[in-house]
Every structure is written in C-alpha cells, then in structure tokens.
Amino acid sequence: MMHDLIRGYFAPVFGIEQLNDSAIVANDRPGRIAITTDSYVVSPLFFPGGDIGRLAVCGTVNDLSVSGAEPLYMTAGFIIEEGFPLGDLKRVLDSMRAAAEEAGIRIVAGDTKVVDRGKADGLFINTAGFGVVEEGVDLSPLRIRPGDRVVLSGSIGNHGVAVMAERNGISFDPPLLSDVGPLNALARRMLGATKNIRMMRDPTRGGLATTLKEIAAESGKCIVVREDAIRVRPGVRGACELLGLDPLYIANEGILVAIVDAADATALAGAMKETGAGAESVVIGEVAEGPGKTVLLKTSVGGIRIIDMLSGDQLPRIC
Numbered sequence: 001m002m003h004d005l006i007r008g009y010f011a012p013v014f015g016i017e018q019l020n021d022s023a024i025v026a027n028d029r030p031g032r033i034a035i036t037t038d039s040y041v042v043s044p045l046f047f048p049g050g051d052i053g054r055l056a057v058c059g060t061v062n063d064l065s066v067s068g069a070e071p072l073y074m075t076a077g078f079i080i081e082e083g084f085p086l087g088d089l090k091r092v093l094d095s096m097r098a099a100a101e102e103a104g105i106r107i108v109a110g111d112t113k114v115v116d117r118g119k120a121d122g123l124f125i126n127t128a129g130f131g132v133v134e135e136g137v138d139l140s141p142l143r144i145r146p147g148d149r150v151v152l153s154g155s156i157g158n159h160g161v162a163v164m165a166e167r168n169g170i171s172f173d174p175p176l177l178s179d180v181g182p183l184n185a186l187a188r189r190m191l192g193a194t195k196n197i198r199m200m201r202d203p204t205r206g207g208l209a210t211t212l213k214e215i216a217a218e219s220g221k222c223i224v225v226r227e228d229a230i231r232v233r234p235g236v237r238g239a240c241e242l243l244g245l246d247p248l249y250i251a252n253e254g255i256l257v258a259i260v261d262a263a264d265a266t267a268l269a270g271a272m273k274e275t276g277a278g279a280e281s282v283v284i285g286e287v288a289e290g291p292g293k294t295v296l297l298k299t300s301v302g303g304i305r306i307i308d309m310l311s312g313d314q315l316p317r318i319c
Contacts, residue, residue, distance in 0.1 A: 002112065005114075007019075010093065010110060010112065013090075013093040014093075014096075014097065014100075014107045014108075014110070016107075016108070016109070022109065023073075023075075023109035025072075025108055027072070027132065030132075030134070030135065031132040031137075032133045033130065033132060034064050034067050034068075034069035034132065034133050035129070036063040036067070036129045037126070037128045037129070038126070039124065039125070039127075040052055040055055040056045040059065040124065040125045040126070040127070041121070041124050041317055041319075043121065043167065043317040044163070044167055046166075047162055047166040047167075047178055048166060048175055048177045049158075049159075049180060050095075050159075050178045050180040050253075051091070052092060052123060052125060053091075053092035053093065053094075053096040053099070053125070054095045054099045055180050055253060055319060056076065056096065056127050057074070057096050057099035057103065057105070057107075058099055058103070058181055058183075058253060058254070059127070059180075059204070059319060060105075060127045060128075060129035061103045061129065061184050062202045062253075062254075064129050064184070065184040065187040065200075065202075066139075066256050067131075067139060068133050068137040068139045068191065069132060069133045070131050070133075070188070071103060071104070071129060071130075071131040072105060072130055072131050073107075073130045074105055074106070074107055074108070074128060074130065075107070075108065075110050075111075075128045076107055076110040076126070077111040077112075077113075077125065078111070078112045078113070078125055079113050079123070080112065080113070080114050080120065080122075080123055081114075081115060081116075081119060081121065081122050082115065082116055082117040083117050084122055089123070102181075103182035104184070105129070136195065137191060140198070141198075141199050141215050141219040142218070142219065143198040143199065144215070144219040144221055144259050144287055145287065146221065146287055146288055146289045147287065148198055148259050148262060148286065148287040149259070149260055149262050150212075150223060150225055150259055150283065150284050150285040150287070151257070151258045151259075151260055151272070151281060151282070151283050151284070152229075152230065152231075152255065152281065152282060153183075153186060153256050153257070153272055153280070153281045154231070154254065154255035154277070154279070154281070155232060155236070156203070156207065156232055156247055156250065156252055156255065157232055157236040157237075157247040157250035157252065158176065158254070159178040159179050159180055159250075159251050159252050159253040159254070159318070160207070160250035160251040161176050161236045161239045161250060162176045162177055163251075163315065164239070165239065170239070172239070174235070176233075176236065176239070178253060178254075179254030180253035180254050181254040181277060182277075183255075185275055185276075185277065186256065186272060186275045186277040187200065189272065189274065190271065193264075193271040193272075194260065194267070194268055196261035197258055197260050198258075198259040198260060199215070199259050200256050200258045200259075202252070202255065202256045203252050203255065203256075204253060204319055205251050205318060206309070206310040207248055207249040207250045207251055207252065207310070208249075208252070209246070209248035209249050209295070209307045209308075209310065210249060210309055210310045212295045212307060213295050213308060215259065216292075216293050217293045220292050220293055221288065221289065221290075221292060221293075222287070222288040222292060222294045222295070223285060223286075223287055223288070223295045224285050224287075224288050224295075225295070225297055226297075227297055227299045228300045229282055229283070229285070230248070231280055231282065232247045236250070245315075248297075249310045250315065254277060255277075259287065262286070269281045269282060269283055285298075295307035
C-alpha cells in the first residue's frame, strides 16, 4: 500500500522518475551552499490564501532567500495520519507543485510515513532546502551599523489573522487572505539593486516585533521604528482589536525586513516596489547606537514603546 501511495501520488506530482535512496542533483553554480530545514504543523491545513503545502514550499524558499541564497532544490517528508482523505492529500501535493514552479525550485526527494489515527492531526510536513550564495553576498546582523535604515516589504499580520479566522469560523468582508508566497524573486531584485544590504529576515512566528528584537540582540544595536510607517490592513487591525492581539506579533509568510545602508534605502524600496511581493515596500525606521539590544517603537501619538520578544505564542499552530 505504501508503494502504491508513493508511486500513485508523490512521484508523478513531483516528477520523481527513480525511487532511489538519494537524489543526485547538478550544481554548476559557483558559491557557497545554503541549507535550511523546517517543519509545518499549521492548523487548519487549508486556509484563505493557502494551505500547508504552499506554506511548506514558500517557507523553505523564503528562509533560503533572506540568507542571500538562490533556492535550487528541496526535499519534503510527510507524516500522514491513518484515514487522511486522499483527495486532501492530492490537493496539498498539487499546491506544493504549483508553489515550487512559481518559485523555480525543484522538489527532488522525500519521505512518507503513515501513523496511527489520532497521532498526527491529519498531516505534518518537514522540508529541507538547498541553495547557492553567490560570491560577494554576505548577510549578517554583525554587519549592521548605526544610521542604517530598516525596510519592510509589505503589510503585516495577514497570514496569522487569516489562519485564526479560518480556525475559529470568523469571516471578513472583504475576505482576509494569507500573504504566503515565495520571496526569492524579491530578494534577487534587492541584491541586484545594491550590495549594501546588511541582512534580511522573514518575520514569521512572533511577527515583526520578535524579528526586530532578534536582530537587535544579535547585532548589539538599537532599532528604532515608526508605528505610522508600518502598514496594517484595516481587516487585520480590526480583528486584532476585537481579539486583543497585537499585529506586531502576528505571523507573516510573504514579507521580509531588511537592514540597508542609509544612502541606498530609498532607492532599494523603490526597486522592491517593482516586484509583486514588494509592492508595499517602505522604510520604517533606522539603527541607532544605543541602548544596545533594544527595539523602540515611536508610536503614532508621539510616545516611545519598548518592543520585547514574544513570551508566548499568541496564535499556536500558525505555520
């Protein structure tokens, strides 16, 4: 039955012709190899704007992209609960194939395990991604300098609120959609526009606030951002106000934050706006010398708020 499952569903969808123990792939590009791995346990599996399959591919692509790598190959491991509908499995696999084609990455190997009913909540997916970092690209929080600018590629909170709404049977008009999508084309455009990008991150679990705090802690610098520059769509803001959530801490799956030399920040944001994923790009703040390892938010009413790490997950099972 397992052989039938693999040959009937996985192999044809991903174009895997030989079921060997390893995939042998070509790498004719000079540079360093980037490797990432992640696991996806989102609940529900299907949500407005995406599903666990698209999330798994795009999340893997994005982790490579914000490291400065060009994504090339990925693997996918599936933990499937006994009784999981084959129609839903086919839907997830087709979604993964479409996302991989959109991002230009190949799914070349994988693994499938079926566990007892009640042991996997339907479906879990684990991935590994492989890419190449070209010579001259070196992104690291240690390269951040006072005066650098903070650039955000889009509005925040869309993914987390979309998943939360589907999970709790809440509807919005117009509908709120997850922003899940590949960022490699955007990252490629950014790296082509300037060599003065210090680092990039995708603010997934813990949202923008947690990501900025991580950057500040790793760099030892202070990051100051303006609340009125951070875009939050009305539906997301309304949902957060209704539920007592802070959009700064809500997960995202289709935006990135970059730290760039001040001289290039405005031009970089303009170049980012020329791509679909970066249409809402904007400079939201800057790097200061101190207080070290701190994130400060200049509020829209003129105050200063200290942004700290998210101590608990506002929305569990979000990715």
